[in-house]
Amino acid sequence: MAVDNPSHDGAAVGTQNQESYLTHGKGILSWLFTLDHKRIGVMYLVAITSSFFLGGVFALLVRTELLTSGPTIMTADSYNKMFTLHGAVMIFLFIIPGIPAAIGNFVLPLMLGAKDVALPRLNLTSFWFWMVGAVFAVVSIIVGAVDTGWTFYTPYSTTTGTAVISMTLGVFILGFSSIFTGLNFIVTIHKMRPEGMTWFKMPLFLWGLYSTAIIQVLATPILGITLLLLVAERALGVGIFDPTLGGDPVLFQHFFWFYSHPAVYIMILPAMGIISELVSVFSGKHIFGYRFIAWSSIAIAMFSFLVWGHHMFTSGQSGITNMIFSALTFSVAIPSAVKVFNWLATMYKGSIRLATPMLYVLSFLFLFAIGGLTGLFLGALSTDIHLHDTYFVVAHFHYVMFGGTVIAFLGGLHYWWPKMFGKMYSERWGQISALLVFVGFNLTFFTQFVMGSHGMPRRYYNYVEEFTTLHQASTIGSYVLALGFFIMAGYLIHSLFRGKPAPDNPWGSATLEWETSSPPPYYNFDRDFNAGDPYDLKSLQYDPATQGWVRKDPQSIVLAEGGAH
Amino acid sequence: MISTGLQHLLAVITAALPDDDGSSFWMPPQVSTVAQGVDWLFNFILAISVLFFLLIVVAMVIFVIRYRYREGQQAEDSPSHNLALELTWTAIPMILVVVIFIFGFKGYLDMSTPPSNAYEILVEGQKWSWSFTYPNGYIDSDLHVPVDRPIRLVMGSQDVIHSLYVPAFRIKMDVVPGRYSKAWFEATRPGEYDLFCAEYCGTSHSGMVAHVIVHPVGEFETWLEKASNFLETMTPVDAGRKLFQVRGCQQCHSVDGSAKTGPTLLGIFGKQETFADGTTITVDENYIRESILEPQAKVVTGFEPVMPTYQGRLSDPEIMAIIEYFKSLDGTSSEE
Numbered sequence: 061m062a063v064d065n066p067s068h069d070g071a072a073v074g075t076q077n078q079e080s081y082l083t084h085g086k087g088i089l090s091w092l093f094t095l096d097h098k099r100i101g102v103m104y105l106v107a108i109t110s111s112f113f114l115g116g117v118f119a120l121l122v123r124t125e126l127l128t129s130g131p132t133i134m135t136a137d138s139y140n141k142m143f144t145l146h147g148a149v150m151i152f153l154f155i156i157p158g159i160p161a162a163i164g165n166f167v168l169p170l171m172l173g174a175k176d177v178a179l180p181r182l183n184l185t186s187f188w189f190w191m192v193g194a195v196f197a198v199v200s201i202i203v204g205a206v207d208t209g210w211t212f213y214t215p216y217s218t219t220t221g222t223a224v225i226s227m228t229l230g231v232f233i234l235g236f237s238s239i240f241t242g243l244n245f246i247v248t249i250h251k252m253r254p255e256g257m258t259w260f261k262m263p264l265f266l267w268g269l270y271s272t273a274i275i276q277v278l279a280t281p282i283l284g285i286t287l288l289l290l291v292a293e294r295a296l297g298v299g300i301f302d303p304t305l306g307g308d309p310v311l312f313q314h315f316f317w318f319y320s321h322p323a324v325y326i327m328i329l330p331a332m333g334i335i336s337e338l339v340s341v342f343s344g345k346h347i348f349g350y351r352f353i354a355w356s357s358i359a360i361a362m363f364s365f366l367v368w369g370h371h372m373f374t375s376g377q378s379g380i381t382n383m384i385f386s387a388l389t390f391s392v393a394i395p396s397a398v399k400v401f402n403w404l405a406t407m408y409k410g411s412i413r414l415a416t417p418m419l420y421v422l423s424f425l426f427l428f429a430i431g432g433l434t435g436l437f438l439g440a441l442s443t444d445i446h447l448h449d450t451y452f453v454v455a456h457f458h459y460v461m462f463g464g465t466v467i468a469f470l471g472g473l474h475y476w477w478p479k480m481f482g483k484m485y486s487e488r489w490g491q492i493s494a495l496l497v498f499v500g501f502n503l504t505f506f507t508q509f510v511m512g513s514h515g516m517p518r519r520y521y522n523y524v525e526e527f528t529t530l531h532q533a534s535t536i537g538s539y540v541l542a543l544g545f546f547i548m549a550g551y552l553i554h555s556l557f558r559g560k561p562a563p564d565n566p567w568g569s570a571t572l573e574w575e576t577s578s579p580p581p582y583y584n585f586d587r588d589f590n591a592g593d594p595y596d597l598k599s600l601q602y603d604p605a606t607q608g609w610v611r612k613d614p615q616s617i618v619l620a621e622g623g624a625h
Numbered sequence: 626m627i628s629t630g631l632q633h634l635l636a637v638i639t640a641a642l643p644d645d646d647g648s649s650f651w652m653p654p655q656v657s658t659v660a661q662g663v664d665w666l667f668n669f670i671l672a673i674s675v676l677f678f679l680l681i682v683v684a685m686v687i688f689v690i691r692y693r694y695r696e697g698q699q700a701e702d703s704p705s706h707n708l709a710l711e712l713t714w715t716a717i718p719m720i721l722v723v724v725i726f727i728f729g730f731k732g733y734l735d736m737s738t739p740p741s742n743a744y745e746i747l748v749e750g751q752k753w754s755w756s757f758t759y760p761n762g763y764i765d766s767d768l769h770v771p772v773d774r775p776i777r778l779v780m781g782s783q784d785v786i787h788s789l790y791v792p793a794f795r796i797k798m799d800v801v802p803g804r805y806s807k808a809w810f811e812a813t814r815p816g817e818y819d820l821f822c823a824e825y826c827g828t829s830h831s832g833m834v835a836h837v838i839v840h841p842v843g844e845f846e847t848w849l850e851k852a853s854n855f856l857e858t859m860t861p862v863d864a865g866r867k868l869f870q871v872r873g874c875q876q877c878h879s880v881d882g883s884a885k886t887g888p889t890l891l892g893i894f895g896k897q898e899t900f901a902d903g904t905t906i907t908v909d910e911n912y913i914r915e916s917i918l919e920p921q922a923k924v925v926t927g928f929e930p931v932m933p934t935y936q937g938r939l940s941d942p943e944i945m946a947i948i949e950y951f952k953s954l955d956g957t958s959s960e961e
Contacts, residue, residue, distance in 0.1 A: 136829060140828065140830075216827060349711050376801055397718040414694075434674070442666055445663075450823070514652065515792025
């Protein structure tokens with residue numbers, strides 16, 4: 061392909077034979093001890109998608125058990141372990157590290173036109189901490205699992221006979237992994253932006269990662285301390301949360317949500333960043349309202365610390381506390397709404413291409429709208445009293461976490477896949493699978509809103525007759541969803557071996573990661589950049605020879621040729 | 626509250642049109658004084674949500690169709706920001722959420738402030754049953770209440786956190802060990818309604834279901850009097866069976882031979898039981914009595930020492946009745 065197209069003066073062109081980061085260094089050790097952010101990103105990608113698969117299997121077992129009221133395929137104790145493991149694996153092993161550590165690690169330095177993150181060794185340490193934390197989690201699954209729910213509420217968690225200590229230690233270690241990634245990203249974004257990339261010329265994905273990193277660094281230590289206190293109580297009998305030892309069980313909920321509510325934004329903010337990139341590129345148009353989107357990320361990160369009490373409206377905390385937390389909770393709704401409107405406005409008068417990543421953007425807007433709006437029911441006090449701890453809440457957070465974060469993750473994965481591996485996947489299968497995921501998801505979770513508002517409590521092994529039809533529809537939906545994911549795994553893996561070679565810039569994006577070959581060389585770039593507007597899509601044109609996009613004036617963003625490599 | 630016409634319109638738009646009992650596509654029947662207010666706010670938020678959702682999705686679909694990519698054609702020129710527009714769509718949601726917050730808080734005040742003349746019932750949650758103690762000391766496993774009278778619940782837990790939830794009343798309150806929590810309601814229609822545990826509490830969390838029986842005017846007092854005298858009015862076997870059912874025993878002990886959290890009680894009397902240390906005993910009155918009052922003293926092998934003590938919670942006549950009931954479980958009666 062582009063080998064015979066030397067006309068791109070200086071621009072690294074996707075050449076198959078050229079050495080890339082994938083071929084730079086051979087053998088498993090060259091991966092495990094690499095300091096290359098791209099390889100660490102890919103290892104994270106493998107690790108978190110494996111976790112997603114594991115968590116998904118638990119989810120399917122839970123849904124299958126709920127096909128009938130009463131025992132279907134397992135006992136009540138097994139069911140309790142299954143939903144706990146589903147939650148714990150999905151939250152701590154998949155969705156928290158998901159976008160930042162896998163996609164972020166790969167993309168962030170490239171977007172900055174940099175050769176790596178600021179602290180490559182810390183980056184590798186983060187990955188290894190993740191691995192150790194995951195080993196603890198898997199060991200605890202093997203030695204008897206955990207049946208506390210992913211929230212580890214006391215005093216149940218301090219009295220149950222399951223492997224709570226090893227699981228919480230695993231989560232504790234995973235927390236450090238998350239802190240390291242956050243710290244690294246903050247330093248990298250502060251210190252390594254190229255010439256011309258002022259704060260408000262940064263791609264919005266970086267704003268998403270930056271605000272996420274702030275929360276990771278500030279909130280995660282609270283979780284660590286809380287879990288250590290929990291372990292201290294279980295192992296040493298120190299009375300902190302258990303009332304029989306003079307502790308206060310509700311204190312645990314405060315501590316836990318003081319981390320875990322901001323953690324929800326650790327999950328969604330990078331997803332919003334991805335959507336901001338994708339919606340602009342596939343609308344062929346500058347992002348609308350850049351500053352509002354950027355500031356709204358920071359606003360969400362700040363507000364996220366002030367709303368944890370809305371998880372506890374029925375816990376017995378005082379009415380005044382409830383009132384304050386309800387009011388503060390609504391403040392988070394505003395920046396989220398602003399983003400949605402700005403994304404829509406970006407599509408207005410665009411030139412919209414319905415490639416697979418864009419299908420995920422549309423899917424995201426649809427699902428995140430529902431997820432966000434149903435949050436209003438839960439933020440309002442009187443309705444939350446009824447809906448709290450029902451399937452309504454389960455549906456709400458799946459619409460936000462899955463319909464939001466996972467869908468955006470998939471959009472990002474399909475968007476950056478050609479850059480990561482230098483291969484194009486089957487567009488048609490991509491579309492089919494995106495559709496199956498969308499349909500399956502809605503069938504699985506919309507039914508749960510209706511069950512929940514009718515009073516179906518969550519974490520129930522049995523249920524009363526009236527919910528049978530809705531539960532069965534939900535389970536069927538989960539199978540459709542699983543089918544969508546199997547197809548996706550199939551064509552993505554197939555593309556690695558048989559996919560068409562990817563051009564440098566297959567989508568027509570103006571951010572810097574597309575200014576190198578696909579996949580990038582070990583050193584990322586052979587130039588230093590003078591970055592321009594990351595959303596100036598009109599500076600690009602389609603080049604039929606490479607089937608990719610090239611800059612009309614390649615020199616416009618180059619500061620110096622031949623960077624130090 | 627807004628006028629019924631507008632309310633009706635909202636309800637039709639949102640498929641939330643209530644039936645006669647107040648139930649709708651979204652909500653269970655309304656059986657308490659606060660239910661209507663909660664549902665009104667639910668429908669109000671639903672109407673706002675449907676409106677915004679349609680706005681977003683319709684705009685999205687129109688844009689995708691209208692501005693679909695065409696070969697060789699670039700996006701039209703259009704501004705990349707518009708301060709007035711962006712401030713507008715920041716301000717409108719801000720106003721709406723303030724309104725929602727205020728309605729939610731007002732409704733919550735009603736829900737959390739019991740009238741001073743409320744009838745008080747003590748509630749105790751334990752893994753995995755509820756018990757309700759009436760002012761005369763009678764304990765039942767279901768919540769019986771008179772219609773049209775405010776009821777105040779004072780709730781405590783024996784072990785872990787539970788949560789009392791009656792969907793038809795729209796009330797929910799956590800039941801926390803080491804402190805008392807309170808809830809109140811006034812039922813508006815006689816009938817039988819589900820009462821769930823809403824806070825995850827282990828193995829039989831989903832079995833921790835009781836019923837609320839709302840008695841018609843005048844019938845509650847008669848029921849309470851009759852129910853309270855069950856030791857006198859019933860045979861010991863029947864009284865024992867009732868105690869077995871209402872005091873939480875059946876959550877863990879079956880009477881049909883199947884093992885649950887605890888051993889089955891089918892054929893228990895006179896049976897040889899083996900303990901973890903290898904010793905055995907023939908079950909008699911004294912062993913049953915000891916197992917009720919000091920459950921950890923002799924634990925049958927294969928089971929965990931998890932049973933709570935009933936010391937001070939069952940009287941001697943009650944324990945006698947329970948023993949008589951166990952004796953009747955010899956496989957000859959048509960129990961279960």
